[in-house]
Amino acid sequence: MHEPDPLSRIDGAVAARADLIGGEDPTAFRLFNGHLEGDGRYVIDAYGATVVIYHHGEPLAEGDEAFSALVARLHERLPSVRTVILKERKSTLHDRRRGRVVSADRAEPVVGDVVREHGVRYAVDLLMRQDAGFYLDTRHLRRWLQDHGAGASVLNTFAYTGSLGVAARAGGASVLHTDRDARVLAVAKASYALNGFPVDRRDFRARDFWSFVRDRKGRGERFDVVVLDPPFFSSTTGGRVDLNRRTTQLVNKVRPLVQSGGKLVLVHNSLFVSGAELMRELDALCTGGWLRVDASIDVPEDVAGFASTRVRASVTDPAPFNHSTKIVVLEVRHR
Ligand SMILES: C[S@@+](CC[C@H](N)C(=O)[O-])C[C@H]1O[C@@H](n2cnc3c(N)ncnc32)[C@H](O)[C@@H]1O
Incomplete structure (x- = not known):
């Protein structure tokens, strides 16, 4: 079978996202979804005027012609793009994995540091x-949380x-954020400040x-x-998260922290657990009636791949979800 060249795949993917490109909201979206859209070497995301290319192949040689052609094509198709960042997943160098600017139209590269989504x-x-x-992949979940935030x-x-x-x-909730890493929480505080939310x-x-869960x-x-x-x-010394084997344990750990009648939102992103397997596990947790699957939330099409651009299936079948990131809202009840 004749394989289209990689640049024409990128062209097709960009065309499918015409509605998102250059729009005011959302300004962050996936431009090309490597494996699912036919070229597993690249995943390409837009963050305002900055494009991030994740390269999953072997580290690139300096001046790699195919890569230069890809960057040139992105600038051509997306004239509003100012800066391109390359993150090389397989590099042995930490800085290369974290990424570097490979193209900028100014001496002082503009690295998009604010994105906008659903007005936030x-x-x-x-x-x-x-x-x-x-x-x-969690854009629709952010919408759900915004819509269900009032007074929560x-x-x-x-x-x-x-x-x-x-x-x-943004939807009106009072929120307690927790993560073991203080540096990432600083970005959350910066987002509060951007939206005029007081930072406590x-x-x-x-x-x-x-x-943390034990204390609360x-x-x-x-x-x-x-x-x-x-x-x-x-x-960590506290315990182990393993979504391939221990989802039930994790759900049971946080269940007591949910109000009776409240919601536990699970985002399960293991590629190796199919949608059906996850549902079986959740159904087992729901026997007894103290937990109920209330809703599932889809991953946006630009991330899951459009019907017109998807050429490959996921490693495992995500059905009834539309992507390996499986998002479920569970309702919790207590005696
Ligand atoms: C997949 S991200 C979570 C994504 C996040 N909910 C979002 O939407 O951006 C994983 C985070 O879990 C944190 N983490 C991993 N193990 C942890 C642990 N044992 N306790 C607290 N945080 C942990 C990491 O520091 C990292 O920030």
Whole structure:
């Protein structure tokens, strides 16, 4: 079979996103979804006037012609792009994995540091970590949290740069963010400031998840909504997160922190757990009637791939979800 050249795949992907490109909201979206859209070497995201290219192939040689052609094509198709950042996933060098500016039209490169979504502003630090610090697959969840925020108390666990909690706060919730890393919580505070929300340091707790949850449980605290969006693996002296094996344990850990009738929002991003497997696990947790699957939330099409641009399937079948990032709202009841 004749394989289209990589640049024409990028052209097709860019054309499918015509509605998003140059729009005022959202300004952060996926331009090209590597594997699903036919070229596993690249995932390309837009953050305002900055494009981030994640390169999953072997580290690039200086002056790689195919890569230069890709950058040139992006500038040609997206005239508003000012800066291109390259993050090389397989590099042995930390700085290369975190990323560097490979193209800028000014001596002083403009690295987009604010994105806008559903009328809310988010601070981003695109070079701080190996990812860009703002997840595009949870855009519809941010909308849900904004819509369900009014008057709610929300606990944002594994908060990272806080985007899910910032969305809830924008909707009128009082939010407690927790993550073990104080540096990422500083970005969440910057997002509060951007939106004019007062920053109270008690709302941002740099703590290990396991001891934090134990302490709050000990105090009998409960929230209307608890967001559980962990990495697929993390091991500390407090405990182990392993979404391939231990989702039930994690859900049970935070359940007591949810008000009776409140919601536990689970974001499960393991590529290796199919949608059906996750649903089986949740159904088992729901027997007894104290937990109920209330809703699932889709991943936006620019991230999941459009029907017209998807050429490959996920590693495991995400159905009934539309992507390997599986987002479920669970309703919790207590005796
Ligand atoms: C996948 S991100 C969470 C994404 C986030 N909810 C968002 O929407 O941007 C993972 C975060 O979990 C944090 N983390 C990992 N293990 C942890 C632990 N044991 N306790 C607290 N935070 C942890 C990391 O510091 C990182 O910020």
